[in-house]
Amino acid sequence: MLSLIKEMLSYPFLVRTFVVGILVCTCAALLGVSLVLKRYSMIGDGLSHVGFGALAVATALNRAPMAIAMPVVILTAFFLLRMSENGKLKGDSAVAMLSSSALAIGVMVMSFSNGMNIDVYNYMFGSILAVTRNDVIISVLLSLFVIVLYVVFYTKLFAVTFDETFAKATGTKAGLYNMLLALLTAVTIVVGMRLMGSLLISSLVIFPALTSMRLFKSFKAVVISSAVVSIVCFVVGISLSFLFSTPAGATVVCTNLAAYLLFCLLRISPTV
Amino acid sequence: MALIKCENVKLSYENKVVLEGLDFEVQSGDYLCIIGENGSGKSTLVKALLSLKSVDGGSITFGDGLKKTEIGYLPQQDGARKDFPASVGEVVLSGRLNKRGLRPFYSSEDKKAARSSMEQLGIWELRKKCFRELSGGQMQRVLLSRALLATSRLILLDEPVSGLDPVVTNEFYKLISELNKNGLTVIMVTHDISASLKYASHVLHLHSEKPFFGTKHDYSKCECCKEFIGGEEKCCH
Known part of the structure; x- marks a missing residue:
């Protein structure tokens, strides 16, 4: 066991992966609780597809991927939020429409330029090898930004998640905190895409929250448990993927699935 | 000065006018019951009082230094937080x-x-x-x-007893009544007309033609109250 850890940490790219991954997992898990409870879990999925489309366009234009994807995804997050608030389009169908369109546009743009190149493939399925030093610095900063804002506004986010009408009626600016939630989610997804791939990043948002909700009954306990479950699953997943040479992103998602099933079992077992 | 003063308020819901020419006042210490059939605009009025919705005409003013955000609100149970x-x-x-x-x-x-x-x-x-x-x-x-x-001043209850059994309902009414005696102003939206006549000081009956607003005493004499309870008489005011 110890020698495995030692061996893994001797690869600089794995150290980078752990640093970025653990931070991104924490962000995703924290935000995930509110997103799942507000029935916004599809937004994470939609945003990752939009992010992919934006990346494809950025690659075709030979621009820095993050610089294009970040504003596009943030704007989309605000747009989706606005749409589901107005009730013009039912949330889930709106997101499904948007995400498949973005994916399709991304693929079209690529076929016009130079076909599926390695970079785009990496963004789709994630690649731990693709994490560069610069990525680490940007990701760490952005993740810390998300975590700090989440902690500072934790009480407000709880109130807005639990009962938006009451929060609004008693003078909490619910619209503002919904936007904050959308902004933080967008940032987390763009940062996490490189690592997990746009097809899998949304699972990091949804899984830990659902898993924790099996067992815990207070909001705080669910939030803390989500973060812990998310980090543990990530570390175990990456280790397994290192041991058995399986794709990193998919292994992490499977570990999350296993954790979910485990929590379901714990819930029905009478000893707990 | 009144805590809340509604003057000639007009409210609409999805571009349809649901309330017009609504006048009423809530004084500090009052216990106001808002009653009315489904679709008479009760929920819309609640939203307007909570400043979640703007009025389409007339005005709602808050007096006695009551801030817009000083209304305690007990939402209708809708099972959304199951x-x-x-x-x-x-x-x-x-x-x-x-x-x-x-x-x-x-x-x-x-x-x-x-x-x-x-x-x-x-x-x-x-x-x-x-x-x-x-x-x-x-x-x-x-x-x-x-x-x-x-808030410690004004509370707005939106159908607080729907889904509660009679024993719990009575307990809840007693609790509210006690709080009211201790100085809390209460506005309650309800379908339970006998309870509102028992505990309330004022009644606002939202009605498609002309809303009734007055003390409980006046209301129990008014024909439209009897109609709402089950009589056949035409509305009088």
């Missing part, structure tokens, strides 16, 4: 949020206030329990406690 993991303590404490401003976390003062409110309503023992696992009556007490933390 799977929400939140402890009773967390829910109650969130009522203090409007006193926090931009400061993060709750202070020990907030927690003390939450404790005394929970003790007053007999739910302190439930504080660690999960909100979704409470009975209907307990849930209402928790939400009431939260609302009372948000």
Whole structure:
């Protein structure tokens, strides 16, 4: 066991992966609780597809991927939020429409330029090898930004998640905190895409929250448990993927699935 | 001066006018019941009073230094929070949020206030329990406690007893009545007309033609009250 850890940490790219991954997992898990409870879990999925489309366009234009994807995804997050608030389009169908369109546009743009190149493939399925030093610095900063804002506004986010009408009626600016939630989610997804791939990043948002909700009954306990479950699953997943040479992103998602099933079992077992 | 004064208020819902020419006043210490058939605009009026919706005509003014955000609100039970993991303590404490401003976390003062409110309503023992696992009556007490933390002056209850059994309903009415005697102004939207005649000081009956507003005494003499209870008479005012 110890020698495995030692061996893994001797690869600089794995150290980078752990640093970025653990931070991104924490962000995703924290935000995930509110997103799942507000029935916004599809937004994470939609945003990752939009992010992919934006990346494809950025690659075709030979621009820095993050610089294009970040504003596009943030704007989309605000747009989706606005749409589901107005009730013009039912949330889930709106997101499904948007995400498949973005994916399709991304693929079209690529076929016009130079076909599926390695970079785009990496963004789709994630690649731990693709994490560069610069990525680490940007990701760490952005993740810390998300975590700090989440902690500072934790009480407000709880109130807005639990009962938006009451929060609004008693003078909490619910619209503002919904936007904050959308902004933080967008940032987390763009940062996490490189690592997990746009097809899998949304699972990091949804899984830990659902898993924790099996067992815990207070909001705080669910939030803390989500973060812990998310980090543990990530570390175990990456280790397994290192041991058995399986794709990193998919292994992490499977570990999350296993954790979910485990929590379901714990819930029905009478000893707990 | 009145706490709330509505003058010639016009409200519409999805571009359809549901209320027009509505005049009423709520004085400090009043217990006002708002009644009316389904679709008579009760919920729309509630939204307007909570400043969640703007009026399409006339004005709603707050007096006596009552701020727009000083209305404690007990929402209608809609089952939307059925799977929400939140402890009773967390829910109650969130009522203090409007006193926090931009400061993060709750202070020990907030927690003390939450404790005394929970003790007053007999739910302190439930504080660690999960909100979704409470009975209907307990849930209402928790939400009431939260609302009372948000304000000590005016509380707006939206059909608070729907879904409660008669015993719990009576207990709840008594509780509200006690709070009212201690100086809390109460506005309650309800279908329960006999209870409103028993406890309320004023009645606002929303009606498609002309809304009735007056004291309980005047209302019980008015024909439209009898009609609402079950008579056949035409409305008088």
